[in-house]
Structures are given as C-alpha cells and as structure tokens.
Amino acid sequence: MIAEALNRLVRELTKLPSIGEKTALRMAFHIISLPRSEAQSLAQSIIEIKEKVTLCSVCFNITDCNPCSICESDRSNSDTICVVESPAHLAAFERTGQFKGIYHVLQGVISPLRNTSPDDLKIKELVTRLQQGKVKEVILAMNPTREGETTAIYLANIIKPLSLKVTRIAQGIPRGGEIEYLDESTLKSSLEGRREL
C-alpha cells in the first residue's frame, strides 16, 4: 500500500507533459531520496515561477519584469516586428543574435482541431501595436506547417490594409541539407523563395 502523500505527488507529476505514471513514480521516489533542502528548493521554485513570472503586457513573452527586457531595451531595428507562435520560438530567434527588432508572441496558432480561433490568440493586441505607427515591417515567423501557414495568411490579410510591409520567413533547404534527399514540397519552396546574389 502506497502512502497517500506519495500517491498525490504521482498524480500531480503525471499532469506534466510526457510524464506517465511509471516516470512520475520514479521521479517521486527520487524526490523522497533528496535532502530536505533540495526538495524545498524545488517546491519553492515552482511557487516562485507562478508568482513572479508573467506575460509581458506589450509583446506577451514570458518575463519576470513587465514590460520585458526586450520591449524596454533600445533595439536598433525597432521598426521591425517579428511575430512568433510561442516564447520558445522567440528564444530561438534571440539565440541567433541576428535580429535586432521587436517581437510579438501570439501564444499559439489558429487550429480548428484544437478549437483555437483568432480570438483566442494575441491578434487584436498585435493590430493595436501596429496601428500606433512605429512599425514599418512585420515578419511572420510561424512554423511552416498547415496551421502555421493558415495563421500567417490570416495575419497577412489583416495587416496589409494597414499599408505595412509584410514578410514571411524563408522556407526551403536547411543549411547542411542534401538536395537529393529533400522532398518535392521543400524543393519547390526553395525555388519559390530564391534570392538574387
């Protein structure tokens, strides 16, 4: 018979993504074996993340100060806004060190299969930012998937009447890729999106 406290911890851990009951039980036994200070530190970190981390009121990135450090900083290319699906995608672009503009995180993509409509995303907030007149170019940086493309085309149709330049991130052959092993759809995208040297 398993102690009720252990049962409760396993139930809570299985609510996390990709954690099944066996993994949760293994994690729970590991937590039992931890020194009290480490277990307390873990619990405290979870509480703190809920208390301190919030969404930036401007770009909707995850932040512990509002507005976030990117919105507050003096970026050299602040008339260009990069629209991304999630904070993870924003972090990926930041890792390149190439983009010096500002961001807007939609918090998802349009998905009929998940019943996520445009009203469930931060689209109204994006349009409000664009109407302020500081932005000249909008980069649509959703994933090149069916749902990402639907969202990008929907946004382009909304943004174009505002007389702003709307661009889509390039699609095609990844760096280091082998042309003969790529599928027809990717090669077609690479030809459509070719650039002059």
Place this chain on the structure above:
Amino acid sequence: MPEYRTTAVILTIRDYGDIDRIVTFYTSDFGKVSGIAKGAKKSLKRFGAALDLFSHVDISFFTKETLSLVRINHCHLKQSFPSLHKDITSMSYGSYMAELINEMTAERVAHRELFHTLIKLLSLIDSSPFKEDYLRIFEMRFLVASGFRPTLTHCLDCKQKLEKGPRFWFNIPRGGVVCPSCALNKNNLHPVSLGTLKLLEQAGNLTLDKIERLNFSSQALEESREIMPHFVQYHLGKELKSLKFLEKIRG
C-alpha cells in the same frame, strides 16, 4: 517486425517528447492507424514536409502485436492540398472531415470507399471555389459508410413514401424523417423540405465521380446545417472541436 506500405491521409499530429511526433493517419488498406515518428521534429530527412495535416502520403510503418502504436519508417508526399490553408474556412472544413474520421472510426478497420471519399472531398475543397455543400456531402457519405444512414425517403412512423408536401420533420435521436401528420404534438423536430431530403439522399447514393454535380441552394444548406452536424454529434456522444471553431468564425 513486419513492414507495411500503404497510402494515407494525415489526421492529427502531436508532439511527443523533445523530438518525436505521434501521428494518426487514415489508410486505404488498414483504416485508422496511430504511430510514432521518431525524430520527426528535429530531422527532416525521413519525413520532410510530408508529415503535415491532411497531406496525402505514401507511408511505411513497422508494427508489433504487443504495441498499439506503430513505428513510422518513411513518408512520401503524394498530394499536399496547398490551397486548404489559404483560407481559415477551407482549413476548418478539412479539419472537420479529419476530426470526424478520427473520432468516429475504429483503429485498423479498413474502409476503402470512405478513404477515397476523404481524398475526393479534400481535393474539392482544395480547388476554388470551395463550398459548404462539400461538408454536407461528406457527412452523408460518412454516415452511409459507418452504418448510420438516416431515413430520408419515407416517414419513420407511418412508412408512407415522402412525395408531396412543403415541409417534413427530422428526428435526430431516431435518425430519420416524419411526415407532417405524424409530427403533430412531437417536440425537438427539425424542419426540412423535400428538395433538401432528395439532395442529401443523392449525396449518399451517387458515385464519387459525380458528387461535385450536386448543388445545394441556400435553403438546402440552412436546413441541412441544422440537421447533419447535430446528427453526427448525437452518435459520437460529444462535440467536435472543429465544429465549435466553425461556429465561432461564422460569429
């Protein structure tokens, strides 16, 4: 572990762990199958752009009797239906058809006619201009293929053939139509004209190459919209997310 090869339409995709994806696809030879695509998020070499919603693909997978998920080995794109995502409405039509098959068909039960209906209707929605008619045609053919064909030609109570009359009444729980005299003093019935009933009946009977000839009037669309999605959800026992989405975007 034997390897199987078939053609399929991708119904759902979800991330699993850091780099894998769980994919549900509807095949011509094995019906609905769910499988894991190892490394699909990270490496595009094996799956490329083929692993995307509603793509028509040649797929190969390994299966083990003890495992419910197959292991997807290779996926080659046959048809991508590129216009489907160019409009939020056509995207939701495709999603509705995929969700219907995913929710209402059993795993590993093949139904070639249904598979070909799905391909045909996705192609029609992909071509311009797409019409709501295609959803009603798909629903009807899906119901026929699944054994839930509604009775549209005669009254459920008096068994009289429905031939004349301005209006008849559809009973969702009973799956059919009653004539005006049998409908007296009965609740929760949906009005439907003889023209709409004939169109829906044809949608279930015509051969696949002729279904695009069907043309729903605005009255037929309005009446059938009040019946068919509710009838489908009644048998499913739950609401479909894509239908809720369609209602939201219609406002």
